[in-house]
Amino acid sequence: MSMPRSAARAAGGALLGLALMALAAAAPAPPAITIDNFTFNPDPIVVRAGAQVTWTNGDDVPHALRATDGSFRSKALDTGDSYAFTFTKPGVYTYFCSIHPKMVGKVIVKAP
Ligand SMILES: [Cu+2]
Numbered sequence: 001m002s003m004p005r006s007a008a009r010a011a012g013g014a015l016l017g018l019a020l021m022a023l024a025a026a027a028p029a030p031p032a033i034t035i036d037n038f039t040f041n042p043d044p045i046v047v048r049a050g051a052q053v054t055w056t057n058g059d060d061v062p063h064a065l066r067a068t069d070g071s072f073r074s075k076a077l078d079t080g081d082s083y084a085f086t087f088t089k090p091g092v093y094t095y096f097c098s099i100h101p102k103m104v105g106k107v108i109v110k111a112p
Helices: 005-026
Strands: 033-035 039-041 045-048 054-057 066-067 082-086 093-095 104-110
Touching: none
Parallel strands: 033 054, 045 104
Antiparallel strands: 033 039, 054 082, 066 093, 093 104
C-alpha cells in the first residue's frame, strides 16, 4: 500500500519548509536593538567588529542615541524610525538617549 502521490508531495513540501526554517535559524540575524518603554533591548548587545547594529524606536515618544565617547550620534528617532551604526573596532561602547539621559545601553564589540 502506498501513499497517494499528492500526499507524498505535500509531505515533501513540509520537509523542505522545515529545512529552510532550520537554515534561516542558523544564519546569524543582523544585530538589532529595539527601544520599548524607555529601555534598550537587548542590553548589553554583543557583536563582532564590522557588525552593523540597528536601533528601532518602538516607543510613542522620540529618542536620540549618543555614544558616550562621541563615536556615533543619531538624530531624534520618531516611532518606528531606525538608526544604524557599524562598529569597526573592538571595545565597550556605552551610549545614552540625549533626550532622556537616564536611558543608557552598552554595545560590546568583540574581535572579528
Ligand atoms: Cu529617549
